[in-house]
Amino acid sequence: MASQKKIVVFTGAGVSAESGISTFRDSGGLWEKYDIKDVATPEAWMKNPNLVLEFYNQRRKQVLEAKPNAAHKSLVELEKKFKVQIITQNVDDLHERAGSKKVLHLHGEIRKSRSTFNHELIYEIKGWEIKAGDKCEKGSQLRPHIVWFGEQVPEMEHATEIASEADIFIIIGTSLNVYPAAGLVHATKTNCPIFLVDPNEVTNPGISNLVMIRETAGKGVPVLVEKILKGEVLLK
Secondary structure (H helix, E strand, C coil), X not given: CHHHCEEEEEECCHHHHCCCCCCCCCCCCHHHHCCHHHHCCHHHHHHCHHHHHHHHHHHHHHHHHCCCCHHHHHHHHHCCCCEEEEEECCCCCHHHHHCCCCEEECCEEEEEEEECCCCCCEEECCCCCCCCCCECCCXXXXXXXXXXXXXXXXXXXXXXXXXXXXXXEEEECCCCCCCCHHHHHCCCCCCCCEXXXXXXXXXXXXXXXXXXXXXXXXXXXXXXXXHHHCCCCCCC
C-alpha cells in the first residue's frame, strides 16, 4: 500500500530562503555583517560570547518573523498518504510550524538553548533572546542549541539510517556537491528514486536515478508533490 511507503526529504537553506531567512552565502544578508569564525565556532564562543549571543538573537528574531512558504506546506500534504521524514540542515522551525510531524535537525534548533557544559540540558527559548547571565539549572551560561563549524554533527548517524530506509529521497535547496547531502544520497537503497529541487546548476555525481528540477523550492516542490500524490512518480 502507498501508505507504507517512506519518503525522506533532505532540506537545506534554499527551502527557507523564500521565507526571508538569509543564508551565509547571500549578499546583503545577516551573515554578511559577520565573519563566520567570529560568531559560529566554539572558539568564537570562548573569545566573545556576547557577540555570539547577539548574532543568534538577531537570527532568532528573523526566524520568528518568517512564515512557512509553499514548499514547507506542500511537504505536509505528503503526510496524508505517505510516511514522511524530514532531515534538515536548517535551524529554523518552519517545517514544524507548517505542520510536518517528523523533523530531524542536523545542525540544531535556533529556538532552543542548551547548557554550556552539559549538552543534554536543552530548553525552549521564550521570545527571541538568550542573554548573558541566563543559566541552566546547573548554573552554567546558556548557549544557542546550534552545531557550530568545527563541532561534531551528533544526528548524522541517525540521518544516514533514515536515508537508507527511503522509498523516495527528495533533496530541496542544497547541492549534491557538499556533505552531508552527498553522503545521505549514497546511503539510499539501490534504484531509490532521487529528486533534487534547486534553481542552481548541480554537477551530477554519477547518480543514474537522479531527477533534477531546476526551480526554487516554492515553485518546484508543490509540482513534485502533486505528481507523487497523483501516482505519476514510480515507487520502487
